[in-house]
Amino acid sequence: MHLTDPVSAPEWARVRATFQQVWGYEDFRPPQDDIVRSLLLGQDALVVMPTGGGKSICFQLPALLQAGLTLVVSPLVALMENQVQELRQKRLPAALLHSELPPRQRQQTLWQLERGRLRLLYLSPETLLSASVWKLLSQPQVQLRGLILDEAHCLVQWGDSFRPAYRRLGAVRPALLAHKPAGTSLAIAAFTATADPSAQRTIQEVLGLQQPQVFLQNPYRANLALSVQTVWSPRGRRRSLWRFIRARRGKAGLVYVRSRREGEELADWLTQEGFPTAAYHAGLAPAQRRRIEQAWLGGEMPFVVCTSAFGMGINHPHVRWVLHYHAPLLLSEYVQEVGRAGRDGQPAEALTLVSDRPGWLNPDDRQRQQFFTEKARSQHQTAQSLIRKLPKAGPVAEVARQFPDGAIALALLHRNGQLVWDDPFHYRILPGATPQPFQADPAIRQMQDYLYTRECRWRRLLRSFGFAKEAEGLRCQTCDRCRAGASAPS
Incomplete structure (x- = not known):
């Protein structure tokens, strides 16, 4: 099949038959079929579909149907492990690479990769850009079919903070194609459950998407009731959490916290209070993470106290509630996390605990926000100071050393339009680049406005994510604002 040809009827019949045989579903849910067609035709794509919408099938199926290797860039080891485990259970040629792999397993995966035995390879941005993996992928005989950025919102959230490799992904395609036979193409597709118009632009620009097919699904979930509750002290926050969980004892849920330390302290306290739970975060060993996941999925542990590392790629459709012990900094994080509740279509609820907005009585949230803002300011100042200290061009590794x-700092300069990547490993500061003043991320203000809004929460969310038409006149009747009859525009 030529990339410019439409998918023929016989070819599409084979696609549907494979889909039914491997995944067991009768037919696709819109827009899954259109996304699969787009990827089969080798087109770039940006896909924004709510949690539970079946995003992974959309890129796994085309990868299995075509020769060559599809790279899936994924942010979390737990997410990679879950998806690859499911694929292997279906006896599909998939593997993963990350820094925690035992040497023998890593060598086996590299051997399979070099000999064309894999169709899907999951790896982090950092692993993709590691010397050994890059050298292997660059070999002319290694046939590459596509590059998938899974959970693409992480590029926006983390790419200029603690995961700067994300900012170099746009240089991957031209650098790899330079080593491949003439005429080789490499499609790029970005998948996420949440991206507002600004994040969509960032993803497209950073990845260098070429005339991408864009698939945007409305995140509104009528079965998910959103609420925010003000707590007036740290003790009051714990008391509200305790009452909420006790009233839902035995129902599957998630408690989200913003740091590993908070998760461990809260899980210890709740265990002492008679609730079987555990703290889950990226610092746990893979075996520990797997035990907690299985205990939760099996109902042995009704809820988990977790950071944002939990939930991505873990399929539990019957989650009845999500509680944010502290609010996320960004609306995109919030929508990701509340979206884990009610994926079966049955009623579910999401509660966020917040301090009073000025922080006079309970300064916890204000201090937390100030901490992250000051950290961002410090990183910005460091980046701007390097403009005059660094060579105008050079290797990223040398700057990092x-x-x-x-x-x-280099990722921040790239975000500000002061730097470009000649390839994934070499930067170039643009002529005339001068230090710029720090500006706080407007997305943080957007989250604060949502938490303290007086209008329907779903209406506010839809407008924030670019669905103004769908938001017009909406009253969900399930959020705290609608229930209180306070749904006047703010």
């Missing part, structure tokens, strides 16, 4: 947070 010489300067603390040097790689983050």
